Amino acid sequence: MTITRRNLIKNAGGAAIVAVAAPNLILSTASAAQPWIAKGGTIKVGVLFSQSGPLAVVENDSTQVVRFAIDEINANGGVAGLQIEPVVIDAKSDIKIYSEKISQLILRDRVISTFGGYTSASRRAVAPIVMARDHLFYYPTCYEGRECTQNIINTGPLANQHSQDLIPFMVENFGKKVYLVGSNYIWPKESNKNAKVWLEKVGGEVVGEEYVPLGGSEFAPIFNKIRQAKPDFIFSTVIGDSDVAMHKQFLEEGFKADKLPIASLTTGEIEVRAMGAEAGAGHFLSAPYFQALDNPTNHRFVENYLKSPYGGGGVTHYNMEETYLAVYAWKAGLEKALAQAGDIEAVTPRMIRDASGGIVLDDDISPEGKVWIDPDNFNIWLKPKIGQCQGDGQFKIIRAAAEHVAPDPMSIYPERGVCKADGLHAPDGTIQKNVL
Known part of the structure; x- marks a missing residue:
């Protein structure tokens, strides 16, 4: 408008x-x-x-x-x-x-x-x-x-500097079926519209899509649906305290990052510190910056x-x-x-x-x-980057764009x-x- x-x-x-x-x-x-x-x-x-x-x-x-x-x-x-x-x-x-x-x-x-x-x-x-x-x-x-x-x-x-890299990476390395989980407001919903475009281009498939209220902390019903849908990975646009709660419950529900990784646009070092490194370890984040970047x-x-x-x-x-x-x-x-x-x-x-x-x-x-x-x-x-959270709560950068990407x-x-x-x-x- x-x-x-x-x-x-x-x-x-x-x-x-x-x-x-x-x-x-x-x-x-x-x-x-x-x-x-x-x-x-x-x-x-x-x-x-x-x-x-x-x-x-x-x-x-x-x-x-x-x-x-x-x-x-x-x-x-x-x-x-x-x-x-x-x-x-x-x-x-x-x-x-x-x-x-x-x-x-x-x-x-x-x-x-x-x-x-x-x-x-x-x-x-x-x-x-x-x-x-x-x-x-x-x-x-x-x-x-x-x-x-x-x-x-x-x-x-922007989305073309973010999920456009992350979605193909996850499909290539983990499989084509994805479950979308986000906080319930405009950014997650629009981000998922973008994710679906990139997913379609690499032959991926959305097997479920759920949203939780800002500040919401109850993920058990969503994880039950995820068990039934059997995705290859979760694409998360959950933010704030809800993001912390989701990762903690992921572990409580018996899920493992090496079997069902979460690919996020938001879960960085601050959130991992709040949830505990164990809850963050093994999951992925797309971001232009990580604390582990090695430059003066x-x-x-x-x-x-x-x-x-x-x-x-x-x-x-x-x-x-x-x-x-x-x-x-x-x-x-x-x-x-x-x-x-x-x-x-x-x-x-x-x-x-x-x-x-x-x-x-x-x-x-x-x-x-x-x-x-x-x-x-x-x-x-x-320059977009993809990092994987390690056991100490820091991220190992596993992919970085060689050139700047225009917004x-x-x-x-x-x-x-x-x-x-x-x-x-x-x-x-x-x-x-x-x-x-």
């Missing part, structure tokens, strides 16, 4: 327009004209992740790594001599809070950009408000695509993060690293926008977005190796058009702005 003023209420379930219209958040004409960054002040950015609730198992570490990255940048002089000030909010794993608090961050706290979200539901909750305010939101994790927005920069993999930048990142005040989780993780990249991509975009504007007080959120196309994070910054922001669709070019948000929807910097270019020649 295309976001307009007319359908803003419908798309955000009413929360967006309520937040925008709340009297205590409305800005006067004079305050609206104030610069987003004032000389002699700080550069405020929003940090909108869940530090409590079922999503906190992953999102709390995203909060911590944003703080870590900001500390690094501030220690090196900040941006234009100004320090970055994070405004941190706990979204409490509640979609309504994401939509309410993004308005607060923009209108009351006057952040110039926000980092946040781990689910497509949370991204879609903030999107109408970010778009209506022509603001800037960094979504730093994998997502399904099928969108073309002008106010969101994505630093995680990653060694430095892991060491510095884990010994910092923020590293209490004890591991690094693909979502954390993608969040870390988002902060440095934002810094590079801000510096480029400042060079173009010539005055820090002239820089706006949209100017940072427009300056970010083509931004490169080289090997000396990016723990996963060189990546860059696509100048058309503002997603990230990266393609319309990979299984070519009839929708091509995402460009100014909108979705439809086959009929029209250009649609902010398409969700």
